[in-house]
Structures are given as structure tokens and as C-alpha cells.
Amino acid sequence: MKDLQEQDKQELVQQERGIFNSPLQRRSFLQFAGASAAGIALIAAGCKKDHGTDMPVISGGVTLDFKDDFGVLNYAYALEQLEAAFYIxxxxxxxxxxxxxxxxxxxxxxxxxxxxxxxxxxxxxxxxVGSLAVDFSSINFSDRLSVLNAAKAFEDLGVAAYNGAGVRIKSDTYLGLAGKIVSVEARHAAYIRDLITPGSFAASDVIDANGLDQALTPDKVIAAAQKFVKTKINIINL
Known part of the structure; x- marks a missing residue:
């Protein structure tokens, strides 16, 4: 495994642009989240057929319209943009x-x-929705604990976001795919939590007395995430 510290940032950008042609053939969404090709095709076909370019726009940012499943998918897309930018x-x-x-x-x-x-x-x-401009000025990327705490915050928030969004998804296909993604995010969260404090992977701040993980509504998630995003994220029809 190559040490990314030795790679030029431009090389990483190029690698990112060709993400489905080279590096992620080995680390694909299909491998780690288990989604079927049929499931992906269903989502792609549904989105293109039913929505096209009619996503409502509010001046000064991006808009998440929760009137249907596609708003939830865009919500997940916005959060994944943030996490990907951080880990890159x-x-x-x-x-x-x-x-x-x-x-x-x-x-x-x-x-x-x-x-x-x-x-x-x-x-x-x-x-x-469009690409989000991130703001990681509050994170000290040269400090191990600062990075780990930020990663913990992103992963815990991501898990809670997927858990809270599940009730808003009408399609069984979309719900199944979201469940596969959140399980991966929970694995990340557990690993990072244990790096900070061994044994905290299922601590009481995220797991309740019934053994259930926390769930947050989109408005609370976006409010927490907005600290790290320059782009204004608007929510309608919640």
C-alpha cells in the first residue's frame, strides 16, 4: 500500500477524477457496501426519469428538497461530499x-x-445538488488528536444522519442501499472511537439503553455540518 504522504496532491486529484477506472475498481462501493448493480441501475434510472433538472433552487447555496426520496439521496450526497473532502x-x-x-x-x-x-x-x-465548498479551518491537520476528533464527529454525525433519514425513504430499494452504507459508516466510527479511547466504540453517548444507535433529523444534522461547509445548505419540505 502506497504512502499517500509521498504522493503529489495533483496526482491524488487525477486519481479522484478517474475514480471508477482505476483505484476504486479494487475499493468500490459494490465491494464495501454490497449494493447490487441492479439496485444502482434502479436509482439512476429513477432519478433521471422523474427529476431531470427540476430540483428547486434557493439563491445562495444548495437546496435539499425533502418532498420525496430524491431529496434524501441528495442529503446523503451532500454529507458524503463533506466526509470525502476531509479524508482526502x-x-x-x-x-x-x-x-x-x-x-x-x-x-x-x-x-x-x-x-x-x-x-x-x-x-x-x-x-x-452542486459541489459543496468546505471549511476545515477549525481542524489542525498536523495534530493526530485533532484529526481523530474531527473524524469521530463526522462519522458519528453520518451514522446518526442515515439513521434519522431512514423513516423518510419510501422506496425499499433506496432504504436497503442506505442501510448498507450506514453499516460501513458505523464501522468507521467504531474504529476511530477506539483509536481515541479504547472500548468507546459503543459508548453511551451514541448507543442508548435499548442498544439502539442515535438518530438525528436532517435539520439538526445540517446545523452541525454547516460549521465545516462554506456553501449554504437550505432545507425545504422537511
């Missing part, structure tokens, strides 16, 4: 305090998040 930055220049195995695992997580992001982007096609 970490993997391209990991903190000096990272061990060799931590660098390797964060590189793998990076590929997972890019795969998730590209999956939604391609499935939504012209119905997809």
Missing part, C-alpha cells in the same frame, strides 16, 4: 503522529467515502 486531505498529508497502520486505514476510509460520494453523484445525475 488527511490521506494526502497525514499527521506525523499517525502510525503506519493508521495511515493505511485512513487511506482505505478515504476510498470508501469517495466511493459513496461518487455513487450518489452518478445515481442522481442531473438531479444532484
Amino acid at each position: 486531505q488527511v490521506a494526502s498529508n497525514p499527521p506525523s503522529g499517525f502510525s503506519t497502520i493508521e495511515r493505511a486505514y485512513f487511506q482505505d476510509i478515504q476510498f470508501h467515502e469517495i466511493a459513496h460520494r461518487e455513487f450518489f453523484k452518478n445515481a442522481l445525475s442531473t438531479a444532484a
Whole structure:
């Protein structure tokens, strides 16, 4: 496994652009989240047929319209953009305090998040919201603990977001795919939590007395995520 610290950032950008032609053939969404080709085709066909370019627009940002399943898919796409951007930055220049195995695992997580992001982007096609401009100024990327705490925040938020969005998904196909993605995100969260505090992978701040993971509504998730996003994210029909 190559050490991304030795790679030029431009090379990483080029790698990202060709994500389904080279690196993610080995680390594809199909491999890690288990979605079937038929399921992906269903989403892609549905989005293109029913929505096209009619996504409502509010001046000054992107709009998530929760009137149907496609709004939920765009919601997931926005969150995956944020996570992918974070892990790309970490993997391209990991903190000096990272061990060799931590660098390797964060590189793998990076590929997972890019795969998730590209999956939604391609499935939504012209119905997809635009690219988000991120703001990671509050994160010290040279400090191991700062990076781990940020990763924990993103992963916990992502899991809670998928859990909270499930009740809004009408299609069984979409719900099944979301369940496969959130299981991957939960694996990330458990790993990162244990790096910070061993044994905290299922701590009481995320798992309740009934053994259930936390779930957050989209408005709460977006409010928390907006700190790391320059682009204004608008929500309608929630």
C-alpha cells in the first residue's frame, strides 16, 4: 500500500477524477457496501426519469428538497461530499503522529467515502445538488488528536444522519442501499472511537439503553455540518 504522504496532491486529484477506472475498481462501493448493480441501475434510472433538472433552487447555496426520496439521496450526497473532502486531505498529508497502520486505514476510509460520494453523484445525475465548498479551518491537520476528533464527529454525525433519514425513504430499494452504507459508516466510527479511547466504540453517548444507535433529523444534522461547509445548505419540505 502506497504512502499517500509521498504522493503529489495533483496526482491524488487525477486519481479522484478517474475514480471508477482505476483505484476504486479494487475499493468500490459494490465491494464495501454490497449494493447490487441492479439496485444502482434502479436509482439512476429513477432519478433521471422523474427529476431531470427540476430540483428547486434557493439563491445562495444548495437546496435539499425533502418532498420525496430524491431529496434524501441528495442529503446523503451532500454529507458524503463533506466526509470525502476531509479524508482526502488527511490521506494526502497525514499527521506525523499517525502510525503506519493508521495511515493505511485512513487511506482505505478515504476510498470508501469517495466511493459513496461518487455513487450518489452518478445515481442522481442531473438531479444532484452542486459541489459543496468546505471549511476545515477549525481542524489542525498536523495534530493526530485533532484529526481523530474531527473524524469521530463526522462519522458519528453520518451514522446518526442515515439513521434519522431512514423513516423518510419510501422506496425499499433506496432504504436497503442506505442501510448498507450506514453499516460501513458505523464501522468507521467504531474504529476511530477506539483509536481515541479504547472500548468507546459503543459508548453511551451514541448507543442508548435499548442498544439502539442515535438518530438525528436532517435539520439538526445540517446545523452541525454547516460549521465545516462554506456553501449554504437550505432545507425545504422537511
